Amino acid sequence: MAGSTAVDALPSLLVVDDDSRVRTVVSWQLASEGYAVREAADGHSAWQHIVDERPDLVVLDLSLPGLAGLDLLRRLRERGDRTPVVVLSGRSGEGDRILGLDLGADDYLVKPFSLGELAARVRSVLRRSNDHLLVHPRGATPDERSGLRIDPTTRDVVLDGRPVPLTAREFDLLAFLAGHPRQVFTRAQLLEQVWSSSPTWQSEATVTEHVHRVRQKLGRALIVTVRSVGYRLEP
Known part of the structure; x- marks a missing residue:
């Protein structure tokens, strides 16, 4: 921030x-x-x-x-x-x-x-x-120190033991989805929840672009596209 x-x-x-x-x-x-x-x-x-x-x-x-x-x-x-x-x-x-x-x-x-x-x-x-913000991706075994960890206090993100640099808004988006695992949100809902905005004031393409950037930085498809609906985080 x-x-x-x-x-x-x-x-x-x-x-x-x-x-x-x-x-x-x-x-x-x-x-x-x-x-x-x-x-x-x-x-x-x-x-x-x-x-x-x-x-x-x-x-x-x-x-x-x-x-x-x-x-x-x-x-x-x-x-x-x-x-x-x-x-x-x-x-x-x-x-x-x-x-x-x-x-x-x-x-x-x-x-x-x-x-x-x-x-x-x-x-x-x-x-x-x-x-609720501790997410372990599929394939991780109990003895592996891997997975996605989100610290809402320090706003740090660690993936498989390495820090992932995110912008403030990218962090807010990831943390919100991680706090509601497997729950599907439309782009309009994400605009309201993460940006405190709406499609009337801000384009839904903003959400699409931020999801794309978070996916690039995480290096894996933790954020799943639900066709014709929106996105969900799949732990």
Whole structure:
């Protein structure tokens, strides 16, 4: 990423809560854990931040003005965005917890909660999310130190033990597909997810060109073309 600093390399979190006191203490705790933390006080500003900044994880309160937390979560998952979400809620009922998890929350914490437990949940969810980006191509045996490894924190890509230099956008494209193995995405969906754009504003040929360049650098057809549909990553 152009202009990145050491701070930019930290995992980025978005804390969304309409209570400024909750935002402050949660942000302070997570910042002390070594994360780069941003805040949002309502659902609409949180949505815009997620689309523009693509945080590594969202801590999301359900009781938000404007766009409610569950509606924001539903909108994210319906567009195929798998950004990890830890839900905070004052609703302790089992039905609310099940609904949140069914909509795609990665974890659910009921208020009042321990800041230490929240930090532990965040670490766990990020660890699981990063594990999904470890891809081993066909033919690799368990004792071979080969395969494709993507590190979302350092933005490094290693293939069969050798580093692969990618541009920022090539990395974003590869990491997104690797995070959804075998799932097929159209060029329009990839424009929306990776470029935060649409065919109205940017040509789908942009996606085709970037896929071609990533394939050249990886040296193998990990990214499969699904005729008349789009692309998928085949681990």
